[in-house]
Amino acid sequence: MYPPLISIVIPARNEAAYIGRCLESVYAQDLGGLECEVIAADGMSDDGTSEKLKTLKSKYPNLKILENPKRTVSSGVNLGIRESKGDVIVRLDAHAEYGADYVKNCLEALERTGAGNVGGPAIPLPGGGTDMARAIVLAHYSPFGLGGGSFRKTGAEGFAETLWPGCFLREALEKSGLYDERLTRTEDIELNARIRKAGYRVYLSSRIRAFYYCRPNLKELWRQRWLDGIGVVQTLAVNPGAPRPRHFVPLAFVSSMILLAALSIPLTPFRWMLAAEAGLYLGAMAWFTLGGLTSLRAARERERERGGADVKTWNPGLLRLLPPAFAALHFSYGLGSLWAVLSAPAWWARFRKPMSFELENA
Known part of the structure; x- marks a missing residue:
């Protein structure tokens, strides 16, 4: 049985180029009449994201905007979750967009599998219009590029160790705790480990499709992966x-x-x-x-x-x-x-x- 209220939480910092497309896909969700609240936690952006969110609120009146003084993704998600009221919490990434059936398929997977967290493959999109931006997408598709984690495979289906970004039962987070705010990268790996330790399972469904914008050039890709490399050791x-x-x-x-x-x-x-x-x-x-x-x-x-x-x-x-x-x-x-x-x-x-x-x- 589906919950009476679904909470969608979106952390964002310096995502002016992407937050509009993200929210457009959120408000295009086919929810079948279910009630939904949308919370965006802005991490003190300095690229116009804050102003963009305020403009978008006039288009989407039920959008709730929070200020995240700690600036990080993990603290932003935690802030949004604590402000939320839903029994199911859909954590989304502002640097992505989502199929119209994304939330519906998440709810179906939660009900069908009894998992505490569900998600789907991270399908890469080019972050720019150059050949290098498209080549970076091809590298993300390759098992040689990112090591073949299950949530990187577009056809993957089944129970998994971790996934991105995640649709959680509130009760699972009550037992496992929220994101560790010391971690600014790979925080999802650590949280999913605690969710599994708390007795819940993590399920990956190929029907849950999220489209992630890759970094547009080698410089930004290098910085992203450098920080990920630091983050996994801290994890x-x-x-x-x-x-x-x-x-x-x-x-x-x-x-x-x-x-x-x-x-x-x-x-x-x-x-x-x-x-x-x-x-x-x-x-x-x-x-x-x-x-x-x-x-x-x-x-x-x-x-x-x-x-x-x-x-x-x-x-x-x-x-x-x-x-x-x-x-x-x-x-x-x-x-x-x-x-x-x-x-x-x-x-x-x-x-x-x-x-x-x-x-x-x-």
């Missing part, structure tokens, strides 16, 4: 059972490359080992670049489904840009994780200290 400190070994593959790869490079200066045998590792990596990159034709077909199909007029821009010539996109994804994440490890004496104790973020006004 390990907060909740050692949350990250999985695959999250640390870039760290192991980058660390071994740096170590072998240092040892190869005085010791010749290590030069051969470094060359072998680099060769294996470049060989894998070449293989998956050629395999990018599969990603290209998926991107073209997605463009057709969305009624896009730019299908022809998704052409094999984009494959030439896959190697730098792959390298940016891997090295930025690995170096971010390495930086977090090396700087751990400055923050580890603070993150290891037990803290709880309760749904205080549940």
Whole structure:
């Protein structure tokens, strides 16, 4: 039986370019007459997001806008959840848009599976109109790009360890607690681990479709993945059972490359080992670049489904840009994780200290 009220919570900071499209997709939801409240928590944006939200409120009168002085995604979601009244909480990302049946399919999945949190695949969209922006999308489709997490696979279905962004039973959050506000990245991995520990399951449905705008260029992609690499090590400190070994593959790869490079200066045998590792990596990159034709077909199909007029821009010539996109994804994440490890004496104790973020006004 569906809940009488659904709460949609959207954290946002500096999302002026995307918040309009996000809210347009939210208010286009086919809810079948169900009552819904929409809460946007603005993290002290300085790019015009706040003004855009105020303008949008005139179009969507029931939009509730909160000011999030802590600025981070985790604190923004927590603020919105504590202000919400619904028995089901749909956490959305402002940097994305959602199919018209997104919420309806979330509710159906909750009822059908008995899970405490449900979601669907993160379907990538280009963050700009350049060939590099489209190549970054292809890298996201590739298992070589992001490591093959289940919520990255468009056809995935079944119980999972984590997902993005999430549709939660309120009772699950009452038992597990909210997002850990010390975490500014990968906070979803840690929360889903606590939800599973509290006795609830996490379910991924291919019918729940969210379209995420990737970073538009290598500079922004590098910054995003650098912070993600830091975040996963901090998540390990907060909740050692949350990250999985695959999250640390870039760290192991980058660390071994740096170590072998240092040892190869005085010791010749290590030069051969470094060359072998680099060769294996470049060989894998070449293989998956050629395999990018599969990603290209998926991107073209997605463009057709969305009624896009730019299908022809998704052409094999984009494959030439896959190697730098792959390298940016891997090295930025690995170096971010390495930086977090090396700087751990400055923050580890603070993150290891037990803290709880309760749904205080549940």
